[in-house]
Amino acid sequence: MALTFGALRRPHTFRAPPIVAVLAAGVGAAMLLPLVYLVIRASDNGAIVETLTRGSTVDTLIRTCLLAAAVTAAAIMISLPAAWLTARTDLPFRGVWSVLFSLPLVFPSYVGAFVLVAALGPRGIVQNWLEPLGVDRLPDIYGFWGAWLAITLFTFPYVLIPLRAAMRGLDQSMDDAARSLGASPLGAFVRVTLPQLRPALAAGGLLVALYTLSDFGAVSILRFDSLTRVIFIQYKSAFDRSEAASLALLLAGVALAAVWIESMTRGKARYHSQAVRRTPKVVRLGRWRWPALAFCVSLVMISLVLPASVLVYWLVRGLDAGQSVSFVGSAAVNSVQVSVLAAIAAIVFALPVAVLSVRHPGFLSRLTERASYTGFALPGISIALALVFFGANYAPWIYQTLPLLVFAYVVRFMPQALGASRSSLLQTNPKTEEAARGLGKGRVTVFTRITLPQLLPGLSTGGLLVFLTAIKELPATLLLSPIGFSTLATQIWASTNEAMFARAAAPAILLVLVAAIPTTIVVLREQRAR
Amino acid sequence: MSEAFVQCAGVTKRFGNTTAVDDVSLEVERGQTLALLGPSGCGKTTLLRLISGLERPDAGTISIGGVQVAGGGKNVAPEKRRVGMVFQDYALFPHLSVRDNIAFGMSGNGRKERVDGLLAGTGLAGLGSRMPQELSGGQQQRVALARSLAAGPSVMLLDEPFSNLDPELRHRLREAGRAILASLQMTAIFVSHDQEEALSLSGRLAIMMNGRIEQVGSPSEVYNHPATRTVASFLGDANFLPGECRDGRLQFELGSVAAKSDLTGAVDVMVRPERLKLDSKAGVPVEIVHADYFGHDQLATVRLPSGDAVKVRLQPGRHFEIGSRTSLSLAGDVVLFPA
Numbered sequence: 001m002a003l004t005f006g007a008l009r010r011p012h013t014f015r016a017p018p019i020v021a022v023l024a025a026g027v028g029a030a031m032l033l034p035l036v037y038l039v040i041r042a043s044d045n046g047a048i049v050e051t052l053t054r055g056s057t058v059d060t061l062i063r064t065c066l067l068a069a070a071v072t073a074a075a076i077m078i079s080l081p082a083a084w085l086t087a088r089t090d091l092p093f094r095g096v097w098s099v100l101f102s103l104p105l106v107f108p109s110y111v112g113a114f115v116l117v118a119a120l121g122p123r124g125i126v127q128n129w130l131e132p133l134g135v136d137r138l139p140d141i142y143g144f145w146g147a148w149l150a151i152t153l154f155t156f157p158y159v160l161i162p163l164r165a166a167m168r169g170l171d172q173s174m175d176d177a178a179r180s181l182g183a184s185p186l187g188a189f190v191r192v193t194l195p196q197l198r199p200a201l202a203a204g205g206l207l208v209a210l211y212t213l214s215d216f217g218a219v220s221i222l223r224f225d226s227l228t229r230v231i232f233i234q235y236k237s238a239f240d241r242s243e244a245a246s247l248a249l250l251l252a253g254v255a256l257a258a259v260w261i262e263s264m265t266r267g268k269a270r271y272h273s274q275a276v277r278r279t280p281k282v283v284r285l286g287r288w289r290w291p292a293l294a295f296c297v298s299l300v301m302i303s304l305v306l307p308a309s310v311l312v313y314w315l316v317r318g319l320d321a322g323q324s325v326s327f328v329g330s331a332a333v334n335s336v337q338v339s340v341l342a343a344i345a346a347i348v349f350a351l352p353v354a355v356l357s358v359r360h361p362g363f364l365s366r367l368t369e370r371a372s373y374t375g376f377a378l379p380g381i382s383i384a385l386a387l388v389f390f391g392a393n394y395a396p397w398i399y400q401t402l403p404l405l406v407f408a409y410v411v412r413f414m415p416q417a418l419g420a421s422r423s424s425l426l427q428t429n430p431k432t433e434e435a436a437r438g439l440g441k442g443r444v445t446v447f448t449r450i451t452l453p454q455l456l457p458g459l460s461t462g463g464l465l466v467f468l469t470a471i472k473e474l475p476a477t478l479l480l481s482p483i484g485f486s487t488l489a490t491q492i493w494a495s496t497n498e499a500m501f502a503r504a505a506a507p508a509i510l511l512v513l514v515a516a517i518p519t520t521i522v523v524l525r526e527q528r529a530r
Numbered sequence: 531m532s533e534a535f536v537q538c539a540g541v542t543k544r545f546g547n548t549t550a551v552d553d554v555s556l557e558v559e560r561g562q563t564l565a566l567l568g569p570s571g572c573g574k575t576t577l578l579r580l581i582s583g584l585e586r587p588d589a590g591t592i593s594i595g596g597v598q599v600a601g602g603g604k605n606v607a608p609e610k611r612r613v614g615m616v617f618q619d620y621a622l623f624p625h626l627s628v629r630d631n632i633a634f635g636m637s638g639n640g641r642k643e644r645v646d647g648l649l650a651g652t653g654l655a656g657l658g659s660r661m662p663q664e665l666s667g668g669q670q671q672r673v674a675l676a677r678s679l680a681a682g683p684s685v686m687l688l689d690e691p692f693s694n695l696d697p698e699l700r701h702r703l704r705e706a707g708r709a710i711l712a713s714l715q716m717t718a719i720f721v722s723h724d725q726e727e728a729l730s731l732s733g734r735l736a737i738m739m740n741g742r743i744e745q746v747g748s749p750s751e752v753y754n755h756p757a758t759r760t761v762a763s764f765l766g767d768a769n770f771l772p773g774e775c776r777d778g779r780l781q782f783e784l785g786s787v788a789a790k791s792d793l794t795g796a797v798d799v800m801v802r803p804e805r806l807k808l809d810s811k812a813g814v815p816v817e818i819v820h821a822d823y824f825g826h827d828q829l830a831t832v833r834l835p836s837g838d839a840v841k842v843r844l845q846p847g848r849h850f851e852i853g854s855r856t857s858l859s860l861a862g863d864v865v866l867f868p869a
């Protein structure tokens with residue numbers, strides 16, 4: 001008897017309360033605004049075809065895509081062994097490694113780039129050490145490989161985290177079945193296990209690819225001419241900004257194409273865990289424990305310990321030279337303030353969309369949900385330029401104000417809050433709401449006393465993720481900040497640009513410390529959830 | 531007969547192209563327990579949700595305690611209807627303790643004492659500070675019942691309240707639930723697809739199929755005098771044999787008896803398996819085809835000379851070899867339906 005009224009009832013019951021529908025539709029429309037306006041602004045450019053087909057544009061496009069592909073591939077190569085070791089083997093201190101492998105996310109890639117330059121670049125640490133020996137030139141770290149290294153080292157956890165979850169969720173009996181059908185251990189891994197990991201690999205790989213496409217800070221510091229950098233230079237230097245708008249639209253198109261490719265790889269197979277599931281066997285490493293530990297130690301060294309040490313080294317040098325660090329105080333306050341606002345706004349915006357899509361599925365809810373997810377693909381610089389043009393042309397009273405900056409963050413990062421509130425809403429039994437109404441409470445009381453308390457853990461995770469990503473955001477912050485409003489991110493950017501490493505170290509350390517708090521909370525929650 | 535406390539008149543509810551509840555009229559008297567029995571997907575849960583106000587009827591009216599709550603442009607919100615709902619999965623509030631769950635719908639003074647009273651009355655004393663996840667299924671079920679009663683409902687609606695429990699516990703809780711509802715003289719409607727539960731728990735029984743109420747009556751009325759063939763075969767085991775009525779007599783394969791019906795001509799004869807007996811001395815010769823042993827009784831399938839198979843309920847002590855021959859005769863009333 002699969003057909004019960006539970007299944008039949010949901011989609012038709014109770015039209016969404018008008019207030020929810022209106023709010024959700026409003027949010028959806030607002031989230032689409034940057035993309036729509038970008039299209040309008042770019043089509044103003046009479047020479048848009050010429051701009052996009054020019055040889056230099058095509059070269060930039062190819063360079064950008066190559067970087068995204070190379071970074072994604074490297075992130076997967078690092079994540080596969082790291083996830084397997086922490087999820088499926090008897091590696092010593094697995095829990096500790098799990099947390100440590102997630103922590104590189106606290107380094108924005110522009111801090112990573114700064115670390116790289118400050119360590120290996122001209123006037124960097126290594127050169128300072130080698131100078132007395134007569135070495136005055138090091139291999140060039142600028143360009144493709146520098147950008148590749150900096151972005152890979154600090155984004156691979158985006159692949160590792162979902163991959164590890166997928167490996168933990170694997171059903172041992174499938175592996176057993178493959179072996180009983182005559183597959184070798186390696187054959188079973190390649191033919192049965194790996195395909196089951198594909199959704200996690202694709203989802204994580206997409207996050208890394210999107211991050212790389214939208215990265216502005218690292219490529220700029222490492223002087224790699226990817227699309228974001230070219231757009232920024234265009235915008236800053238050219239009088240006519242149509243060209244920047246056209247290129248920003250091109251970048252948005254590439255990002256949307258990446259999302260489309262990922263959705264194609266998902267295919268038709270459904271991967272769900274059966275009710276009866278056998279937890280995977282723990283693989284005994286034996287003597288291989290030592291090379292495995294060596295791998296873990298080196299990964300943590302280069303992605304966590306070395307960057308942190310370089311930052312501390314420059315901070316100490318700066319302090320020795322009498323550099324004041326008091327200037328970071330107000331920037332830190334600004335950073336935290338604007339990111340907290342973004343987190344709160346993102347949750348408030350996400351709630352009606354989540355309620356509509358989970359509780360009242362239908363055409364309108366699908367539409368608003370799709371619209372709300374566009375920011376997930378849109379690079380920050382594209383959103384920021386769209387809002388700059390929009391503000392300058394239509395809403396000068398909001399241009400270069402805090403609300404517009406917060407709005408840019410919300411467009412960009414709300415999908416994270418939406419995902420978190422959706423999943424916790426899905427876990428909330430709608431019957432508890434009905435039961436509460438049967439007990440004599442109205443809609444509003446039921447929402448505040450029954451629904452909201454059950455959603456709180458999910459909402460706070462979503463808020464933490466938005467806070468974490470907003471505080472690291474660079475291009476939108478640079479383009480949309482009110483005049484004189486500096487954040488940790490913009491200070492690091494300004495100082496690094498002028499090669500004032502000592503001056504960049506203090507805000508970078510502060511930023512990493514502030515970002516480490518929500519990251520650790522989210523990672524620990526994810527660990528405990530199992 | 532006292533006046534109806536819950537009254538549905540011509541209630542219809544559609545979901546897209548499906549008519550889940552089709553022109554249902556139903557009355558429940560004050561203090562009565564009515565069981566809505568029907569197969570999965572027959573619309574019984576939807577009817578319950580219409581009465582509670584969680585759904586709005588497309589046609590018809592519903593009144594509770596003489597007040598119209600739905601239909602004719604009126605729709606009283608669920609929270610204003612004073613109906614207590616007990617859900618199949620209990621729907622306890624996971625973020626509230628047992629005590630807070632029970633107190634949720636209460637108002638006025640002396641809440642603590644009343645919660646204590648309900649905890650004791652439902653056998654939950656000492657569990658007030660537990661969280662719902664820390665309780666067994668049976669305990670959760672009792673919390674759900676106590677929570678509904680605490681709000682002082684005028685009618686209780688129970689949606690398959692015992693179906694998530696194992697059989698032994700189900701039996702005990704069913705008895706306890708009946709005692710509690712009876713002691714409060716509570717008007718109650720509960721939905722079930724379990725025949726035994728519905729027959730034993732309710733004062734009145736409504737059989738629902740494909741969105742329509744097929745028959746309402748006391749359990750023994752419905753069992754012994756089913757209104758339609760579908761009711762007869764849904765409720766308990768039923769044998770159907772062709773027959774013919776003429777001049778007040780019924781003629782069919784098992785013999786000729788007085789026809790307690792106005793029907794004439796070809797009819798369908800429904801015989802319950804316990805209204806038949808196997809006896810080597812008298813009756814129609816039959817062959818034993820199959821026997822299901824249940825412990826408290828057994829159900830044998832025998833083949834008549836015409837080739838029709840018939841089920842017969844037997845005492846557990848008797849034993850027949852499969853393939854052996856004996857005789858079958860009528861040992862009670864039959865029910866006639868037009869062919």
